[in-house]
Structure formats: structure tokens, C-alpha cells
Amino acid sequence: MSKYRKVKGVKDLFDQDMYEFKIVEGVAKRLCELYNISEIRIPEFEFTEVFARENDSSDVVNKEMYTFLDNGNRSLTLRPEWTAGIIRSVVENKLYARPDLPLKYYYLGTNFRSENPQKGRYRIFNQFGIESIGVKSPFVDAEVISFGYSFMKLFNLKEFVIELNTIGDRESRAAYNEALVAHFTPVIGELCADCKRRLEQNPLRILDCKVDHKHEAIINAPFNYEYLNDESKAYYAQVKEVLDELNIPYTENHRMVRGLDYYSHTVFEFISTHKDMGSQSTILGGGHYDYLVEQFGGPEMGAVGFGMGIERFLLALEAENIDLGEMVGPDLYILVLDETARTYAMKVAALLRANGISVDMTMEKRSMKSQFKTVDRLKAPLVALIGSSESDAETVTVKNTVNQEQENISIDKLLELVIKMKNDNEGEAV
Numbered sequence: 053m054s055k056y057r058k059v060k061g062v063k064d065l066f067d068q069d070m071y072e073f074k075i076v077e078g079v080a081k082r083l084c085e086l087y088n089i090s091e092i093r094i095p096e097f098e099f100t101e102v103f104a105r106e107n108d109s110s111d112v113v114n115k116e117m118y119t120f121l122d123n124g125n126r127s128l129t130l131r132p133e134w135t136a137g138i139i140r141s142v143v144e145n146k147l148y149a150r151p152d153l154p155l156k157y158y159y160l161g162t163n164f165r166s167e168n169p170q171k172g173r174y175r176i177f178n179q180f181g182i183e184s185i186g187v188k189s190p191f192v193d194a195e196v197i198s199f200g201y202s203f204m205k206l207f208n209l210k211e212f213v214i215e216l217n218t219i220g221d222r223e224s225r226a227a228y229n230e231a232l233v234a235h236f237t238p239v240i241g242e243l244c245a246d247c248k249r250r251l252e253q254n255p256l257r258i259l260d261c262k263v264d265h266k267h268e269a270i271i272n273a274p275f276n277y278e279y280l281n282d283e284s285k286a287y288y289a290q291v292k293e294v295l296d297e298l299n300i301p302y303t304e305n306h307r308m309v310r311g312l313d314y315y316s317h318t319v320f321e322f323i324s325t326h327k328d329m330g331s332q333s334t335i336l337g338g339g340h341y342d343y344l345v346e347q348f349g350g351p352e353m354g355a356v357g358f359g360m361g362i363e364r365f366l367l368a369l370e371a372e373n374i375d376l377g378e379m380v381g382p383d384l385y386i387l388v389l390d391e392t393a394r395t396y397a398m399k400v401a402a403l404l405r406a407n408g409i410s411v412d413m414t415m416e417k418r419s420m421k422s423q424f425k426t427v428d429r430l431k432a433p434l435v436a437l438i439g440s441s442e443s444d445a446e447t448v449t450v451k452n453t454v455n456q457e458q459e460n461i462s463i464d465k466l467l468e469l470v471i472k473m474k475n476d477n478e479g480e481a482v
Contacts, residue, residue: 061169062176063363071379073178076362077160079206080180084158087199089182092157094137096164100127102140105347116165130164135344135357138183143350153186154355172332172364181338181359185345188354190287193318193340194294196356200322200336201300203360211326211372212335215305216292217319219256219276220284222343225316227279229255239269256309275306284317291318314344318356326371335368336360381430383474384450386413387423389439396443400436400463407467409474427453433477434470452477 058064065073084091100119118130131137138157142148147155160180169175182199184192197214204212219225232255236243240251243264250257264270280288295302302320310319319339326333338358346352369376384404388397394415401411412430414423427435437449448466451458452473461469 059175061167061174063174068379072366072376073362075376076207076365077180080158080160080203083199083203083206084182087156087182087195089156089158092138092141092159093161094134094141094159095131096162097128097130098137098140100129102136103129103132105136116167118164118166131161132163132165134159134161134163134179134181134359135183135341139185139344139348139350139355142185143345143348148186148345148350148353150186153353154192155185156182157185158182170332171330172361172367174363178362179359180362180365181357183355183357185355185357186353188340188342190290190318191294192354193291193356194298196338196358197291197295197302197318197320198298198300200320200338200358200360204322204335207369208374209368209372212322212324212368214300214302215308215321215323216295216302217276217305217308218280218284218288218291218317219309219315219319219339220280221287221316224276224280224284225256227281228274228276231274231279232256232258235273236269239267243267243269254313259307259309276309277306287317310339312341314341314347315339316342320358322360324368324371326368328371329368332364332367335365381432382410382412383432384409384411384434384436384470385423385427385430385432386411386436386438387420387427388414389420389437390443391417392440393438393443396446397436397438400438400448400466403463404467404470409467409470434473 063069081091100117103117117132120128122128138159142155158181161178162176163179164176166175167173182196184196197216201214220228233251236247236251236255236258240248243258244261247258247261247264250261259270259273261267261270292302305321308319308321317340320337321334322336324333324335336358337360338356340354340356342354343352345355386397386401388394397413401413404411412432414426433452433454435451435453437451442448442460446463447460448463449458449460450466450469450473454477457473459469
């Protein structure tokens with residue numbers, strides 16, 4: 053066994069795994085086109101302060117970031133999530149000043165978190181998400197949730213629920229924080245060290261505690277809806293009204309919050325209800341935020357978005373036995389019958405590839421039997437047989453492995469024949 057192995061908590065992607073990733077990414081991109089959402093790419097590392105800002109009490113910041121000093125002794129952090137970097141880009145490039153808002157971006161790429169690896173959770177994971185920045189509106193919130201619902205339905209996922217809540221505006225959240233401090237202070241000595249820190253830094257995070265989640269004080273904590281002002285209630289009611297009109301089902305979860313202090317109003321999660329998903333049941337999560345652009349030096353403006361781990365999403369598909377199909381081989385495979393014809397075979401391959409036909413061929417001397425085994429493994433529907441006679445006459449013998457038809461044709465008419473055979477096969481498949 054080689055001494056060179058991958059680091060714990062990461063995964064190599066190739067062949068069928070890579071194929072499935074590409075299917076998910078392709079659907080995501082096409083759906084984004086329908087919503088007029090464009091792609092954004094930001095660096096995989098940022099200055100640490102982009103992620104570790106004042107009063108950020110998330111476990112990602114406190115425990116899970118990969119942070120290092122570069123050659124200039126500057127603290128850099130590998131991207132643990134996308135939202136902060138996207139907002140940094142929006143402010144740095146003054147994208148918020150554009151006349152047509154909201155800015156609508158999607159992202160596809162890797163994140164890095166030094167957390168305990170388990171099924172569906174990796175230290176390097178791939179994420180898809182969208183951000184709508186610049187308009188504070190319950191209609192925008194509903195549209196982002198609608199996007200997520202449409203994405204699930206495109207894959208025919210059935211066993212999931214959408215959990216919905218509101219954490220209200222800044223005034224409502226402040227009132228709720230005061231209530232939580234009053235509630236937890238008498239029992240804080242019974243809670244974990246993280247909860248003690250959270251009481252001072254951000255009491256909302258106590259509700260997410262994984263250690264003391266069964267403690268009576270957490271179970272009986274006050275609900276945030278008791279502290280919503282009228283504006284926050286009206287905003288939330290409008291979101292629900294739009295979702296109802298769009299026939300998007302949801303369940304209200306008044307315990308769902310967001311500890312990060314820039315979140316406000318709508319929060320939501322898409323959660324698999326399949327028994328095989330276990331503790332990794334959250335497929336997609338997001339929410340509305342009003343104050344993050346302002347934190348980065350831009351104007352106060354509303355935004356909403358979500359993130360979805362692709363590895364976790366594929367587990368949800370697997371749990372429901374949703375098949376994404378198998379890797380697609382080349383349209384045509386060239387069998388070289390005579391070594392003197394190999395250069396001519398490469399000329400044929402180049403001609404077809406230049407016209408959009410995917411082609412593969414062997415580059416070493418192999419028996420016909422061995423080459424046909426490759427055709428079977430690749431499931432290539434068309435085969436080109438090229439030997440010295442074809443090379444000398446500048447012809448190609450093409451065989452359709454689907455219906456077993458075979459024809460020898462001059463190279464100048466090859467493309468026409470290949471396209472016809474390909475279309476015939478697609479017609480039979482339909």
C-alpha cells in the first residue's frame with residue numbers, strides 16, 4: 053500500500069462520482085438561468101477578518117476555520133462559507149451601486165472546515181448556493197425559497213419538508229436576546245463552556261447547542277415569536293402568503309434561529325425526512341440578512357440566500373433511490389486494425405471531434421477482441437474500424453452497435469453518416 057494517502061475527512065471525485073456531481077451542477081446552472089441568476093467566483097482564501105468579524109460566535113469561526121500565516125505574516129483563512137466573501141466582493145467592487153437590484157448570484161465550489169468528518173460531512177465539501185442582494189422584500193425571500201423547492205422537484209425528491217421561521221428585525225431580535233439572557237442566566241452554570249461564552253457573545257446560539265440540547269432550560273426557552281414587533285409579523289405573514297399562493301408546502305419551526313448577528317426576518321431549511329439520512333438530514337439552509345453589507349462598509353440593504361452541500365444532496369437522492377444514470381461514453385470508438393493506419397485513424401478522430409462528435413481510440417497495439425471489450429465497457433454506440441485498406445482508400449468502416457448496421461464510406465461523407473446513425477439511435481431510444 054502506498055504511503056501517500058489523502059487527508060482524513062476529504063474525498064477524491066472521479067468517474068461515476070464526478071459524473072453525478074456534474075449532473076447536479078448542470079441542473080443548478082440551468083435553473084439559475086431561468087431565474088436570471090449569474091455565476092460569481094471568489095477566491096478560495098480571504099483575509100481572516102472577512103470571516104472572523106466582531107461578535108461572530110458561530111462554531112465555524114470559533115472552531116472550524118483553516119487559518120494560516122502567509123509569507124508576509126498576514127492571517128489568511130480558507131473559505132469556510134461563501135456569503136461573507138461574496139458580500140466582501142459586492143462592497144469592494146461597489147456592485148451595490150448598480151441601478152438594477154437585486155444582484156443575483158449563484159456559486160459552485162469547495163469550502164474548507166476543520167470539523168469532525170462523518171457521513172455526508174467532509175472537511176473539504178462542495179457547495180451550491182444563491183444570494184439575492186440589494187432588495188429587502190418578503191417577495192424576494194419567497195422567490196429564493198421557491199428556487200430551492202423547484203430544485204428539489206427537478207430531481208423528484210419527495211421525502212423532505214421545508215421548515216420556516218422568522219427572527220424578526222433588529223428591534224425584535226434585541227428584545228428576544230434580552231429575554232434569553234434573563235432565562236439562561238440563573239442556570240448558566242449547568243451548561244457547557246460554549247454556552248457560557250454564547251450567553252455573553254450571542255445568546256441565540258445557546259438554542260443550537262449540541263451538548264445541552266436536552267437540558268430543561270433549552271427545551272423550555274421562550275419562543276422568539278413572542279417578541280416580534282408589528283413590522284416583523286407583517287413581513288413574515290407576507291412571506292407565508294406568497295408561499296401559499298405558489299403552493300409551496302412548509303412547516304413552521306419556531307425554534308429555528310440563526311446565531312449570526314446579521315441575520316433578520318425569514319430563515320428556512322429543507323430537511324430530508326428519510327430514515328437513512330440520520331443526523332445529516334438538513335439538505336439546504338438559508339435566510340434573510342439585512343446588516344452584512346453594512347458590516348463590510350457598504351450601505352444597509354437587504355439580502356437573502358441559501359447554501360446546499362452537494363455531497364449531502366446526493367445522499368438524499370441515494371436514500372430515495374433516485375438514479376442519476378451512468379457515465380456516458382464516447383459517441384464513437386475507433387478500432388485500429390493495422391498499426392500502419394493509426395495516423396490515419398487519428399486524422400479521422402480529429403475530423404469528428406472538430407464537428408462535435410466525441411471520439412476515443414486506443415493508442416497501443418491491441419487485439420480486436422481486446423478493443424471490442426473496451427467498446428462494451430464504454431457502451432459506445434458507434435464503432436469505426438480502420439485498417440490499412442481504409443487508410444489507403446481514405447475510407448472508414450462504421451458499425452452501429454445498436455442495430456448492427458455497417459457501412460464503408462469515404463472520409464468526406466463520414467460526418468454525415470455518423471450524424472445519421474447517431475440520430476437513428478436516439479430515435480430508437482425515444
